[in-house]
Amino acid sequence: MKIAFDAELIFEINKTGIGKTTEYLIKAMSGYKEHEYRFNYIGSRRNAEKNAIIEEYKKLGYSDFKCTNKFLNIIYRVMRRTRIEPPYSMFFGDGSDVTVFFNYYVPPCVKGKSTVIVYDMTYRAHPETMNEVTRKWLEDVLEKSCARADKIITISQFSKNEIMKYLGIEENRIEVMPMGVDTDIFNDRKDEKKIDEVKRKFGIDGDYFLYMGTLEPRKNIERMIEAYALLKKENAAAPKLVLAGKKGWLYDKIFEKVKKYEIEDDVIFTGYISDEDAVEVMRGAFAFIFVSIYEGFGIPPLEAMACGTPVIVSGEASLPEVVGDAAVIADAYDCADIKNAMLEMCKNDEKRNELIKLGKMRAKELSWKNSAKILNDILKRI
Numbered sequence: 380m381k382i383a384f385d386a387e388l389i390f391e392i393n394k395t396g397i398g399k400t401t402e403y404l405i406k407a408m409s410g411y412k413e414h415e416y417r418f419n420y421i422g423s424r425r426n427a428e429k430n431a432i433i434e435e436y437k438k439l440g441y442s443d444f445k446c447t448n449k450f451l452n453i454i455y456r457v458m459r460r461t462r463i464e465p466p467y468s469m470f471f472g473d474g475s476d477v478t479v480f481f482n483y484y485v486p487p488c489v490k491g492k493s494t495v496i497v498y499d500m501t502y503r504a505h506p507e508t509m510n511e512v513t514r515k516w517l518e519d520v521l522e523k524s525c526a527r528a529d530k531i532i533t534i535s536q537f538s539k540n541e542i543m544k545y546l547g548i549e550e551n552r553i554e555v556m557p558m559g560v561d562t563d564i565f566n567d568r569k570d571e572k573k574i575d576e577v578k579r580k581f582g583i584d585g586d587y588f589l590y591m592g593t594l595e596p597r598k599n600i601e602r603m604i605e606a607y608a609l610l611k612k613e614n615a616a617a618p619k620l621v622l623a624g625k626k627g628w629l630y631d632k633i634f635e636k637v638k639k640y641e642i643e644d645d646v647i648f649t650g651y652i653s654d655e656d657a658v659e660v661m662r663g664a665f666a667f668i669f670v671s672i673y674e675g676f677g678i679p680p681l682e683a684m685a686c687g688t689p690v691i692v693s694g695e696a697s698l699p700e701v702v703g704d705a706a707v708i709a710d711a712y713d714c715a716d717i718k719n720a721m722l723e724m725c726k727n728d729e730k731r732n733e734l735i736k737l738g739k740m741r742a743k744e745l746s747w748k749n750s751a752k753i754l755n756d757i758l759k760r761i
Contacts, residue, residue, distance in 0.1 A: 380758060381491075382408075383475035386418040386444075386731075390429050391652050393625065395593055396678070397498065401481040402733050403561060407751035409439040418472045418522070419442040419453055445471060456470060464520075477758050483517060485524040486584070492761050495528040496556075496753060497521070499675030499696075500541040501597060508597035508672065512625075522546060526715070527760045532754070534558050534676040537697035541719070545615040554757050556700075560681045561745035567687030567739060569662050572739070577659035586618035588721060589664035591657060591679045592671075594648075595627030599672045599693065601636050603609075606717035608640035610725075617725055618665045625651040661686040666724040666731070670711050677701050681745060684738030689731045690722045701745075704735035 388401040390709060408416070412527060418441065422429070433444055447455060447470050458465045466488035467478075473490030480495040502509055502517040527529055531553045539553050541715040576586070588607070590600055600622065607620045620642075622633070632718050637646045652660060661667065667683035677698050680690045692698040692703075693711035702708075707723060707730075710716040723730055 381415045381416045381417070381418050381474060381476045382758060383471065383491075385420075385478060385480045387420045389418070390422075390432055391746055392428070393626070399480050399678070400496070400498075400558060403559065403747045404481070404750060404754060405436070405441075406439060407559075408749040408754065409436075409441060410732055410748070410751065411755050412440065415443070416441055417475060418676060419445050421447050421470070424589055428598060439546060451726075456723045463708040479754070480524075480528075480667070480756070481602070483524060484520050485527040486633070487527065489527070491665065492529045493527065494530040494532055494757065494761060495524055496534070497525065497538070497542055498534055499538050499673065500545045501673055501675075504541060505543040505597055505673050508595065511564050514535065525552075530554055530757055532556050532757060535697035535700055537700055538675040554753070556750055556753040557745055558676045558678055558681075559680065559745050559750045560685045560742050561747055562581075562685050562742065564683040565658055565685040565742075567662065570590050570623045570685070571661075574663040576660045577656050578663060580656070581621070581623075581647065581652075581660070583619070583621055583647055583660075583663075586620045586665040587647070587663075587722075588618055589623065589660060589667050589683070591623040591661070591667070591683075593627040593650070594622065594630040594633055595625050596632075597672050598627075599670050600633050602711070602714050603670055603717060604633065604636045604640065604642075604646065606714040606721065607646070609640055609714060611642060611645060614722060614725055617721070618700040619647060620663070621647045621649060621660070623649040623652045623657070623660060657682075658686065661688055664688045666691060666721070668721065669693070669719075670709055670717055671695065671698065672711050674701075676696055684708060685742035687735050687739060689724060690736035690738060691717075691724070703737075703741050705734060705741040707734065 388398045391398040457464050464487050467486040468488045468490050475491050477492040485493050502514045511608045531715040539555050595737045610617050661683050666689045668691045674696045680692050683690050690706040692706050695711045696707045707720045
């Protein structure tokens with residue numbers, strides 16, 4: 380097949396969920412040498428940072444990178460600003476059998492077949508937790524995108540059910556492709572010296588519970604902080620709480636919560652963490668906590684399990700589906716229950732050790748190599 384990737388997201392500098400998914404999937408697809416691949420993206424190729432990223436993908440065997448020229452780039456930007464949907468074939472022609480879109484949106488006039496990844500239905504299920512601009516954009520484009528796509532891909536059975544529920548799309552038009560963990564990066568090969576260096580870098584001392592992800596409402600961080608405050612009242616020697624991730628929408632309330640409970644000395648905000656540092660922070664954590672209200676999949680708990688760190692998740696959305704029996708599950712809406720899960724980690728070493736063992740086994744079952752195999756099979760069928 381001649382496969383095109385709508386590859387704009389690979390050029391993000393500080394990648395989070397969808398950007399990382401795009402990167403990992405494309406890299407894993409490089410194992411299927413029988414196909415011809417092309418990267419489509421908007422913008423000049425003369426940018427030094429973009430060229431460095433392109434060179435990284437060339438090392439994997441990719442060679443065809445098609446960007447718009449300066450004139451077409453101007454046309455594209457003007458059309459988008461005036462809310463006109465640019466016809467894809469105007470910019471990228473008709474040289475592909477199938478184009479993979481990684482970020483909810485399929486533009487009009489795509490030549491050949493197309494497939495789109497729809498991660499979740501947050502904008503319909505929990506609109507109050509989303510940035511208004513993103514929510515309105517999804518309201519404008521998602522149903523049209525799903526109608527244009529030959530196949531819709533989503534990342535969990537939970538998300539498939541949600542898409543069917545909110546958009547009324549037939550079951551046979553949606554395929555489930557679980558996400559994965561890169562065990563070449565996220566694994567339990569601990570180097571205590573490196574862990575200590577990274578802990579010093581972020582001002583972390585001693586044991587700590589770790590949350591890693593964007594600081595935004597649907598991650599349920601305010602209740603996590605309240606639960607942690609309850610834990611400190613009951614067990615003053617409890618490990619610190621490290622909140623690692625870039626500031627998202629409405630993050631100010633999170634900082635206010637820490638001040639309200641007067642636990643500033645016990646809660647550490649690191650800001651965005653690179654993958655290289657994230658691995659060491661995960662490996663060094665006493666336990667990982669991810670009690671999100673709504674997730675299409677939830678990669679961070681899986682990465683933590685691969686690093687040999689015991690995990691606490693909420694019982695909401697896809698998270699029980701992802702972790703199986705390899706994590707403690709707490710009620711996302713009950714601060715006392717979240718506190719009890721953290722307290723169990725502090726008091727029950729046998730339970731922690733069992734979770735570490737089960738977590739590593741679970742992480743091996745879900746890999747990007749497996750995700751790429753599913754994607755390759757989907758592309759063949761369409």
